[in-house]
Amino acid sequence: MSGYLAMLQPLRDAGIRVAVVMDIPYPDFAAPDCVQAHGPAAEACTVRQQAGDRPEDPLAAAAARVPGVDFIDPYPYFCTDGACPSVVGNVLVYRDNHMTNSFARTLASPLARMLRL
Helix, strand or coil: CHHHHHHHHHHHHCCCCCEEECCCCCCCCCHHHHHHHHCCCCHHHEEECCHHHCCCCHHHHHHHHCCCCEEECCHHHHCECCEEECEECCEECEECCEECHHHHHHCHHHHHHHCCC
Protein backbone atom coordinates (compact mmCIF):
# COMPACT_ATOMS: atom_id res chain seq x y z
CA MET A 1 0.00 0.00 0.00
CA SER A 2 2.88 2.40 0.68
CA GLY A 3 3.76 2.48 -3.02
CA TYR A 4 0.21 3.48 -3.90
CA LEU A 5 0.25 6.19 -1.22
CA ALA A 6 3.54 7.46 -2.63
CA MET A 7 1.89 7.66 -6.05
CA LEU A 8 -1.49 9.13 -5.07
CA GLN A 9 -0.44 11.81 -2.57
CA PRO A 10 1.88 13.77 -4.89
CA LEU A 11 -0.79 13.78 -7.59
CA ARG A 12 -3.34 15.22 -5.18
CA ASP A 13 -0.77 17.66 -3.78
CA ALA A 14 -0.24 18.91 -7.34
CA GLY A 15 -3.98 19.57 -7.66
CA ILE A 16 -4.54 16.70 -10.09
CA ARG A 17 -7.92 15.04 -9.87
CA VAL A 18 -7.48 11.34 -9.11
CA ALA A 19 -10.05 8.55 -9.26
CA VAL A 20 -9.53 4.93 -8.26
CA VAL A 21 -11.86 2.38 -9.83
CA MET A 22 -12.37 -0.84 -7.86
CA ASP A 23 -11.79 -4.13 -9.60
CA ILE A 24 -14.80 -5.95 -10.97
CA PRO A 25 -16.02 -9.36 -9.85
CA TYR A 26 -14.77 -11.98 -12.24
CA PRO A 27 -15.73 -15.57 -12.93
CA ASP A 28 -13.50 -18.57 -12.41
CA PHE A 29 -15.05 -20.13 -15.51
CA ALA A 30 -15.21 -19.24 -19.20
CA ALA A 31 -18.37 -17.13 -19.23
CA PRO A 32 -18.98 -17.21 -23.02
CA ASP A 33 -18.67 -21.01 -23.06
CA CYS A 34 -20.96 -21.31 -20.04
CA VAL A 35 -23.61 -19.05 -21.59
CA GLN A 36 -23.39 -20.95 -24.85
CA ALA A 37 -23.81 -24.29 -23.07
CA HIS A 38 -26.40 -23.32 -20.45
CA GLY A 39 -28.12 -20.15 -21.64
CA PRO A 40 -27.88 -16.50 -20.56
CA ALA A 41 -29.88 -16.87 -17.35
CA ALA A 42 -28.19 -20.04 -16.11
CA GLU A 43 -27.27 -20.19 -12.44
CA ALA A 44 -24.11 -22.05 -13.48
CA CYS A 45 -22.99 -18.88 -15.26
CA THR A 46 -23.43 -16.61 -12.24
CA VAL A 47 -20.56 -15.47 -10.03
CA ARG A 48 -21.49 -15.42 -6.35
CA GLN A 49 -19.79 -12.57 -4.53
CA GLN A 50 -21.09 -10.28 -1.82
CA ALA A 51 -19.76 -6.72 -1.90
CA GLY A 52 -18.08 -7.22 1.48
CA ASP A 53 -16.47 -10.52 0.48
CA ARG A 54 -14.22 -9.11 -2.19
CA PRO A 55 -10.47 -9.49 -1.84
CA GLU A 56 -8.77 -6.54 -0.18
CA ASP A 57 -7.45 -4.09 -2.74
CA PRO A 58 -4.35 -2.20 -1.57
CA LEU A 59 -4.97 0.58 -4.11
CA ALA A 60 -8.47 1.14 -2.72
CA ALA A 61 -7.09 1.12 0.83
CA ALA A 62 -4.48 3.71 -0.14
CA ALA A 63 -7.10 5.85 -1.91
CA ALA A 64 -9.18 5.91 1.27
CA ARG A 65 -6.22 7.45 3.11
CA VAL A 66 -5.60 10.27 0.64
CA PRO A 67 -8.10 13.13 0.93
CA GLY A 68 -9.70 14.17 -2.33
CA VAL A 69 -9.23 10.89 -4.21
CA ASP A 70 -12.49 9.82 -5.85
CA PHE A 71 -13.43 6.21 -5.27
CA ILE A 72 -15.51 4.44 -7.93
CA ASP A 73 -17.11 1.07 -7.21
CA PRO A 74 -18.72 -0.54 -10.28
CA TYR A 75 -19.93 -3.56 -8.26
CA PRO A 76 -23.64 -2.57 -8.34
CA TYR A 77 -23.54 -2.61 -12.16
CA PHE A 78 -22.32 -6.22 -12.12
CA CYS A 79 -24.09 -7.76 -9.14
CA THR A 80 -27.41 -7.70 -7.33
CA ASP A 81 -27.74 -9.32 -3.90
CA GLY A 82 -24.46 -11.19 -4.36
CA ALA A 83 -25.36 -12.60 -7.79
CA CYS A 84 -23.16 -11.44 -10.66
CA PRO A 85 -24.60 -12.89 -13.88
CA SER A 86 -22.63 -13.42 -17.06
CA VAL A 87 -25.31 -11.63 -19.06
CA VAL A 88 -26.83 -8.30 -17.98
CA GLY A 89 -29.50 -6.59 -20.07
CA ASN A 90 -28.91 -9.05 -22.91
CA VAL A 91 -25.20 -8.10 -23.02
CA LEU A 92 -22.43 -10.62 -22.31
CA VAL A 93 -20.44 -9.26 -19.36
CA TYR A 94 -17.28 -11.36 -19.42
CA ARG A 95 -14.77 -12.45 -22.06
CA ASP A 96 -11.88 -14.55 -20.81
CA ASN A 97 -12.45 -13.25 -17.27
CA HIS A 98 -12.37 -9.64 -18.47
CA MET A 99 -15.23 -7.30 -19.21
CA THR A 100 -16.46 -7.35 -22.81
CA ASN A 101 -16.23 -4.19 -24.89
CA SER A 102 -20.01 -4.25 -25.29
CA PHE A 103 -20.63 -4.31 -21.55
CA ALA A 104 -17.99 -1.63 -21.00
CA ARG A 105 -19.94 0.63 -23.38
CA THR A 106 -23.08 0.15 -21.26
CA LEU A 107 -21.11 1.53 -18.30
CA ALA A 108 -19.93 4.69 -20.08
CA SER A 109 -22.78 6.92 -18.88
CA PRO A 110 -22.84 5.64 -15.28
CA LEU A 111 -19.07 5.96 -15.07
CA ALA A 112 -19.21 9.51 -16.41
CA ARG A 113 -21.80 10.36 -13.72
CA MET A 114 -19.70 8.76 -10.96
CA LEU A 115 -16.68 10.74 -12.18
CA ARG A 116 -18.81 13.90 -12.44
CA LEU A 117 -17.79 14.46 -16.07
